[in-house]
Amino acid sequence: MSPLRRRLMFGVPLALAVAGGEGFYILLRRMQAQDYDPHALPSPLIGKRPPAFALPGAAGMQGFSNADIAAPPKPMLVNWFASWCVPCAEEAAMLGKLAARGLTIWGIAYEDDAADLARFLASNGNPYKRIAADQQGTTAINWGVYGVPETYFIDRNGIVRWRYAGALTDDVVASTLNPLLEKYA
């Protein structure tokens, strides 16, 4: 090997490290600018209206279709939940607080049993104005639901602005939901 080639070869680790460091620098800057969130689960619905569906009511409440959330009078949440899901029970208190603040929340019960659902609402409280039942789980697939609980923020034009997978916490409400409510109020 010629001396020059040998020298160049020994510079390869440095070049790789510099390139990697540069990449990390750009990513960190983008994180600072809120342009990149490694924890985000992208939703295909962001910036769009939910796909067509028409689901029957559950637990004695009125169901709804995509037309019903096409132009809500004010921004609202659609919350996917199930009585068999532990985080959903933990989230119920948070949803109750939000409903008490006057936020409209509609629920979709995912692959749930009517009797179990009634018991769940009786013991955890009912923050929902309407509850639809997605018995087969097909609407969930069309929405790209990752798992329950999952919450969608829908603006006055019926467009999905935000999706959160997992139970809503005080942090999430303070850092993301409240600013969204102000922005789209």
Place this chain on the structure above:
Amino acid sequence: MIPELGHFALACAVALAFAQGVIGIFGPGLRDPRALIAAPILACSQFAAIAAAFLALVWAGVVSDFTVENIADFSSSAVPLMYRISGVWGNHDGSILLWCLILSLCGLAVALFGGELPASLRARVLGVLGLVSGGFLLFTLTVSDPFTRLWPPPLDGAGVNPILQDPGLAFHPPMLYTGYVGFSVAFAFAIAALIEGRVDAAFGRWVRPWALLSWCFLTAGIALGSWWSYYTLGWGGYWFWDPVENAALLPWLTGTALLHCAIVVEKRESLKAWTVLLAIATFSLSLTGTFLVRSGILNSVHSFAAAPDQGLFILALLGLTIGGSLLLFAIRAPVLAAAGIYAPLSRESALVLNNVFLCAIAAVVFTGTLYPPFANLFFGIQLSVGAPFFNQTVLPLAAPIILAMGFGPLLAWKRADFAPVLRRLAMAGAVAAVVFLAVAANRHIIAALGLAGGAWVLMAAFTDIATRIKLFRVPLGASLARAAALPRAAIGAALGHIGFGVTVLGIAGMTLAVQSVVVLHPGQSARLGGYSWTLTDIHDAPGPNFTQRVADVTVADDRGVFLTLHPSRRFFAAQKTITNDAAIHTNGFQDLYAVFAAEPTPGSAELRLNDHPMAPEIWFGGLIMALGGLCSLSDRRLRVGVPARRRKAEAGAVA
């Protein structure tokens, strides 16, 4: 008052560390003996200062001083004493202080035990350690201060994260950090050797004990972490290819490669530049693993919420440390020429092969871990790389290592002959074949291959020892005498391989695990793994800072009930968190594992029942590997530290 003293000690440590760095690196050029003595003294004082700062933070945790923000956010007076102490390093700021403490401990160790080193080399090694330490102490002091005060203080702290309230996790971070940070010494040796422009057999001999010691801690730390996730997270898994796990695995892989190729430097004065590069790479990966992962760039369950400005500071530090050392490498390393030669079939070549495969695995794991953020950067897509990718890419690379591991230790140095080695390994091969056929008969090909591989490594390591002590070829007494006289390094190496074989057996056995999720009412039972699992009762039970619901599950085989398990669900009111405390019964070769997942309706329990064959072997193997390293180390210290005593002892033995 005490936290202020801690803060002041931290500030002193920064000054001492930079002084140690500058005097250590440039002192040897001054031809002043005082400059050579200064570095060890500064290293000792730096350790004393950081230890004082750390103790101040621990004290604040023990007495629950909630005027310290760190304690108020991550501790609580209701938490048992052990977790008030371990909670100090269970968060970002505190864990970095622990990291700095261990780094200064490494400097102290070099200062105290490096008496045999040339004074200028010792000063430069300490200088490099001082500079690295100074950078991270400055980070702690400026943007990640663990002593920040809070006023008015809250009545009680927010508490320790429930899943961290576990003895395993009290010891896991210090052990893992010691492993990570210990490689800083190998790194400092490599940099000092590059500065001095001399890498020779002595370099291999000096760097290896340090690398070995940190490797032992890293191995034990990883095993402990894996065991912890097995029994606390309640998923029944032991390795999830999470970025933080990969971050620990990467230095382990390159560190293992470093251990092996340092032998070649020592024996043949070959592979010098490669060894230096591995020493730099191992510590760089340790740094990247500890810090960059925690900056939140990678989607991991482990990341502490760190502010982005901390991320940029860290990146600058990493850039200086890693970039600077690689720049030095690019300038100085090309002149390092190999001195010794060896045949393509020899122990040395086998060690090279080991390095090739270990580094290939490291490259694959590295790529898989960093692909998601970089795919986002270059292609703008959001994706995740998970277990299926790693399993499919790492296993094909691990198989040749397992095969070659059997041959390597039996090959002769310099030039080896294959035929006698094959003859000696016939027994090991036969055992592996029998294991394969026995398991494959039940149509578990993957498990059969894995178990056969584990058996092969185990038997080959035993063959190595048996050959050395001439077992069955001389009378047993003579064999035992030879065994007692074997160099500890040989026993350590065999133990290391045996431990790896045992871990392989455990991992392979776990592929035969069966599990089922059942909802039972008291009195009902389910069948799994040939046992009948019966839920007898669900009841409340008290806990120190949680309440719990306990399910009593009896397990019966054909002869009747032989075991009662008590899996529980713990409710931590302070954090509004529920943890599932798995009940595990082990007999050393099999785990019966039950998790109380939920109470779907009042009076019924959702149970996850698992039968895990060979699971304990995974961690048991890690422990054997670490012990093997320590055993080898005890031999090294005799040779490196006290050569005179050794010679005297040998003379005595002959007489």
